[in-house]
Amino acid sequence: MKLKLDEQGHAVLQDGKPVYVHDDGKEVAFDAPGTVATITRLNGEAKTHRERAESAEGKLKGFEGIEDGAAARKALEIVANLDQKKLVDAGQVEQVKAEAIKAVRAEYEPVVAERDKYKTDLYNEMIGGNFSRSKFAEEKVAVPRHMLQKTYGDSFKIEEGKVVAYDGNGAKIFSRSRPGELADFDEALELLISNDPYRDNILKGSGANGSGAPSGGGGNGGKATMTRAQFSALGPAEQATAAREATITD
Numbered sequence: 001m002k003l004k005l006d007e008q009g010h011a012v013l014q015d016g017k018p019v020y021v022h023d024d025g026k027e028v029a030f031d032a033p034g035t036v037a038t039i040t041r042l043n044g045e046a047k048t049h050r051e052r053a054e055s056a057e058g059k060l061k062g063f064e065g066i067e068d069g070a071a072a073r074k075a076l077e078i079v080a081n082l083d084q085k086k087l088v089d090a091g092q093v094e095q096v097k098a099e100a101i102k103a104v105r106a107e108y109e110p111v112v113a114e115r116d117k118y119k120t121d122l123y124n125e126m127i128g129g130n131f132s133r134s135k136f137a138e139e140k141v142a143v144p145r146h147m148l149q150k151t152y153g154d155s156f157k158i159e160e161g162k163v164v165a166y167d168g169n170g171a172k173i174f175s176r177s178r179p180g181e182l183a184d185f186d187e188a189l190e191l192l193i194s195n196d197p198y199r200d201n202i203l204k205g206s207g208a209n210g211s212g213a214p215s216g217g218g219g220n221g222g223k224a225t226m227t228r229a230q231f232s233a234l235g236p237a238e239q240a241t242a243a244r245e246a247t248i249t250d
Contacts, residue, residue, distance in 0.1 A: 028177040038180030126163055127156050136186040141193070142204045143226065143246065150238055151230075152192050156185070165192070201225045201249075225249055 004012040004019040004027060012019045017029035131137065131149040141148060157164050165173040165188030173191055175183040183191065193199050225247045234242060242248070 022176065026176065031178055034181070035179050038178075042180065123158060126158055127153060130156070130163060130185040134186055134189060136190055140190075140203055143202055144241060147226075147234065147238055147242060147246075148202075150234060152189065155192055156188070165189075167192070168195070198227065198230065201227065201230075 001020045001022050004021050006012055014029040017031055019027050020030050021027050128149060131145050131153070134141075134145075137145060137148060155166050155168075157166065162182075163185055165183055165185070167173050173183045173188045175181050175187055177187075193202055196202065226242065227249055231239060231242055231246075231248050
């Protein structure tokens with residue numbers, strides 16, 4: 001990463017921030033105050049994690065010498081059943097437990113179902129909504145939004161009320177322009193597509209000019225192109241739309 005200089009050898013600024021050029025040619029403005037603040041925050045988080053680990057280790061010292069955890073749990077269950085035997089016969093203990101579990105399940109299953117529905121609705125709004133509203137997708141992507149979400153939707157998760165993107169290796173995607181901070185939706189989507197071997201079939205204006213793109217792309221009437229394998233991975237509804245809006249290649 002090199003500092004961008006003008007013809008006089010002075011640093012190029014963008015919104016008061018020095019501009020750096022990455023190895024791949026992408027230019028980003030470096031936010032030094034934001035980076036310092038991020039480092040301070042991460043140091044604080046590291047301290048919290050260390051203190052939590054030390055606390056957990058202290059609690060575990062009380063169990064030193066116990067090597068067979070399963071045997072220890074079994075002993076605790078026997079003691080619990082001995083206490084319960086004072087109230088009911090030993091043969092009724094499991095029946096009482098089963099009835100209690102059944103009652104709790106009947107009460108909370110509707111709550112769990114409603115929670116799962118809210119989670120689904122939240123995902124559709126936060127993830128699907130971002131795909132629908134994406135300025136990057138509108139300006140740069142040739143394929144329909146629902147096909148784009150079908151391909152990259154699993155790379156986005158909702159964590160602590162925020163949309164977080166993950167790359168193909170399962171690592172969180174961080175911003176290039178804001179070091180230490182997570183990439184926002186559009187920046188993460190751009191990085192995911194740029195690393196896709198079929199990116200030339202996904203982005204507008206790339207046609208058959210990129211590596212891996214099929215030959216003869218200039219005769220598709222301006223439609224997006226996709227491979228037979230990509231088409232086969234879609235559901236019936238998506239395939240019907242793709243057949244109308246995209247050119248399928250072998």
